[in-house]
Amino acid sequence: MLAVVVVVGVDRTVFGSSRPSTSNVCSRYGDRVGASTTILHADLDAYYASVEQLLDPALRGRPIAVGGSASGGVVLAASYEARRFGVSAGMPGWRARQRCPDLCFVRGHFSEYQRIADRVMDVLGDYTPHVERISIDEAFLDVTGSLHLFGPTSRLAGDLRRRVRDEIGLPISVGAARTKHLAKVASQVAKPDGLVVVEPGGEREFLDPLPVGLMWGVGPVTERRLAERGIHTIGELARTPGHSIAALLGEANGARLSALSHDADPRRVQPAGRGRSVGAQSAFPRALPDDDLLREVLGHLTDRIGGRLRTKFRSGRTITVRIRFADMTSITRSRTHSRGISTNLALCELAVALARCGLEDRPGVEINLLAISVSNLVEQHALQLELPFGSDTPLHDGAPLGAARWALDRQMDAVRAKFGRASVGYTSVLLSERATVPEEFRELAERA
DNA sequence: TCTGGGGTCCTAGGACCC
DNA sequence: TCTGGGGTCCTAGGACCC
Numbered sequence: 448m449l450a451v452v453v454v455v456g457v458d459r460t461v462f463g464s465s466r467p468s469t470s471n472v473c474s475r476y477g478d479r480v481g482a483s484t485t486i487l488h489a490d491l492d493a494y495y496a497s498v499e500q501l502l503d504p505a506l507r508g509r510p511i512a513v514g515g516s517a518s519g520g521v522v523l524a525a526s527y528e529a530r531r532f533g534v535s536a537g538m539p540g541w542r543a544r545q546r547c548p549d550l551c552f553v554r555g556h557f558s559e560y561q562r563i564a565d566r567v568m569d570v571l572g573d574y575t576p577h578v579e580r581i582s583i584d585e586a587f588l589d590v591t592g593s594l595h596l597f598g599p600t601s602r603l604a605g606d607l608r609r610r611v612r613d614e615i616g617l618p619i620s621v622g623a624a625r626t627k628h629l630a631k632v633a634s635q636v637a638k639p640d641g642l643v644v645v646e647p648g649g650e651r652e653f654l655d656p657l658p659v660g661l662m663w664g665v666g667p668v669t670e671r672r673l674a675e676r677g678i679h680t681i682g683e684l685a686r687t688p689g690h691s692i693a694a695l696l697g698e699a700n701g702a703r704l705s706a707l708s709h710d711a712d713p714r715r716v717q718p719a720g721r722g723r724s725v726g727a728q729s730a731f732p733r734a735l736p737d738d739d740l741l742r743e744v745l746g747h748l749t750d751r752i753g754g755r756l757r758t759k760f761r762s763g764r765t766i767t768v769r770i771r772f773a774d775m776t777s778i779t780r781s782r783t784h785s786r787g788i789s790t791n792l793a794l795c796e797l798a799v800a801l802a803r804c805g806l807e808d809r810p811g812v813e814i815n816l817l818a819i820s821v822s823n824l825v826e827q828h829a830l831q832l833e834l835p836f837g838s839d840t841p842l843h844d845g846a847p848l849g850a851a852r853w854a855l856d857r858q859m860d861a862v863r864a865k866f867g868r869a870s871v872g873y874t875s876v877l878l879s880e881r882a883t884v885p886e887e888f889r890e891l892a893e894r895a
Numbered sequence: 896t897c898t899g900g901g902g903t904c905c906t907a908g909g910a911c912c913c
Numbered sequence: 914t915c916t917g918g919g920g921t922c923c924t925a926g927g928a929c930c931c
Contacts, residue, residue, distance in 0.1 A: 536913095581912090581913080582912085582913045583913085585913080664912085666911050667910090668911085669910075700910085765905085765906095767906090767907095778907080779906085779908070781905085781907075782905095783904080892913095
């Protein structure tokens, strides 16, 4: 087991002498991160694959892929042993097998992923109440107030990692720093199964030599654009004038990346917000988009989305449909309505209309994915339930929305909550099984 | 006869994250 | 034999209002 502790720049104070001290900023704005804040980013390594190796000792030390198969499907996660061969998530199974002939494909245990990750989060919660879970397998922790109980950062983080290893059996990497962004970068550097602590004052020394691609928000496209300007490291980015970064990447992105490269990250650790959109998508073997296909797939998707909206007592004013064609180009069509929509049937009708509209430009072309997103979310307040009982009357913007329908959907939601998804539903929806990915994975992704 | 300027919302596309 | 699923945020152009 690796147990790397890198403590950077214990003695130096780069910040504080030549610029306004962070504590001044803090007192002026109140909501800024204080100078002494300590944030951890904890990230389970190759999570799905590690769980499979935990559940089945025969898989340990072997290159494995969760999901997919040598003949088709897509790899959902790869163990580090497999990654060494260039296998990664999202890769078609046949290509993964090409790169790694000994690759072992395993079916996912999706309910286990959720259960075990929840246990890990419980352990994290023992170190501070300030835990911000950002996906199924990673979280930020503000441990500023915990250090007097658990000792210095490196001891607290080491203890945390040991507990996750001993009590649950999984490797977890941790980065610690003054800001969320830096803690996240540190945990990436720590992987696999390591710990990196960046002490206050050591930020520049730590950040400068790292590749820009490690920064949050720098993907392949941005990385390439920066490289064309000769910017490869975070230090080089920090030394580039802000206006020229903005000219290269746009105002908002440029300003954000410039700030992050200077380790200015005002974000605090906080529980996740309410969410701005709810969506679902389904990929399937290429097919000509006739009305049957649209109704089947979009019906399936709105069935999922509607239930999630209703359990949150929310509805959405904007419906967006995305269509991906066989050549992998895609288009979107959206429409915003005067009031929120959350019944399955209304969502489906509107989605089908949008899809037809989008398909008009390319008749006779095959498609292989349909997606729906509902945004502009509003509270599903009682007013809407007071519409005339059984109302199917279209609203002036064309959305049929009735209280009876909403109530019927709610009843179906309740039955499903008790007896499972497949226990009840519209016939066409239940019969739709073009999807190329297991249902359990979709349900897991919903919660992640 | 000429034609401002700020603000908001909507639509379409795209980068990025896990 | 191709290439998952669920999200966030940003940009740019246009409509529209005052």
